[in-house]
Amino acid sequence: xxxxxxxxxxxxxxxxxxxxxxxxxxxxxxxxxxxxxxxxxxxxxxxxxxxxxxxxxxxxxxxxxxxxxxxxxxxxxxxxxxxxxxxxxxxxxxxxxxxxxxxxxxxxxxxxxxxxxxxxxxxxxxxxxxxxxxxxxxxxxxxxxxxxxxxxxxxxxxxxxxxxxxxxxxxxxxxxxxxxxxxxxxxxxxxxxxxxxxxxxxxxxxxxxxxxxxxxxxxx
Numbered sequence: 001x002x003x004x005x006x007x008x009x010x011x012x013x014x015x016x017x018x019x020x021x022x023x024x025x026x027x028x029x030x031x032x033x034x035x036x037x038x039x040x041x042x043x044x045x046x047x048x049x050x051x052x053x054x055x056x057x058x059x060x061x062x063x064x065x066x067x068x069x070x071x072x073x074x075x076x077x078x079x080x081x082x083x084x085x086x087x088x089x090x091x092x093x094x095x096x097x098x099x100x101x102x103x104x105x106x107x108x109x110x111x112x113x114x115x116x117x118x119x120x121x122x123x124x125x126x127x128x129x130x131x132x133x134x135x136x137x138x139x140x141x142x143x144x145x146x147x148x149x150x151x152x153x154x155x156x157x158x159x160x161x162x163x164x165x166x167x168x169x170x171x172x173x174x175x176x177x178x179x180x181x182x183x184x185x186x187x188x189x190x191x192x193x194x195x196x197x198x199x200x201x202x203x204x205x206x207x208x209x210x211x212x213x214x215x216x217x218x219x220x
Contacts, residue, residue, distance in 0.1 A: 074195065077219035081189035081212055082108070088209065089188035095205075096192060103190040111182040116162035118169065120151035120176050131174060138172055155181070191217065 083089035096103045128149040156162040169176040
């Protein structure tokens with residue numbers, strides 16, 4: 001029994017000495033290793049690298065959504081018109097295409113005056129005949145009784161002539177009225193976008209029709 005105890009003590013002393021020796025060896029090795037250069041790249045695991053790539057792609061997508069391609073280019077929206085004839089509009093459209101523009105056709109309608117009408121409004125048939133007799137008595141034959149006994153006293157393309165006719169009838173004691181007649185007609189426009197820096201190319205655009213002009217419009 002005593003020999004076993006001595007043996008265990010010797011084994012423990014040997015194990016303790018071996019641990020002390022190993023610890024001193026490791027510290028010596030660490031002191032002997034050269035320092036890591038500042039330019040050395042740190043080690044990155046595959047998982048960390050994949051995560052960094054995913055974050056970079058997400059950042060690029062966010063920037064693209066907030067500022068799409070061409071967002072830094074200043075665009076000016078303009079329209080050219082109105083053209084009363086479709087053929088004239090199409091001719092100008094071809095000229096704009098040669099200037100590397102992309103015009104879009106647009107059609108609207110407008111009420112244009114076509115003349116002036118002097119008349120006495122709707123009345124009873126006997127009253128219309130009585131007023132017509134007044135005109136006959138003054139040798140005025142420029143009238144006719146129309147639908148609903150409206151007494152028409154003349155239609156004119158010139159405003160001055162219409163006003164003169166109105167004054168002459170008023171002198172006879174007739175309360176005639178003057179009305180502008182309109183007709184619905186189509187108008188044609190060319191809408192397009194141009195870079196503000198290239199806007200000068202349109203200043204030399206020759207337009208024969210004085211009613212056709214270039215104007216800015218809102219971009220949609």
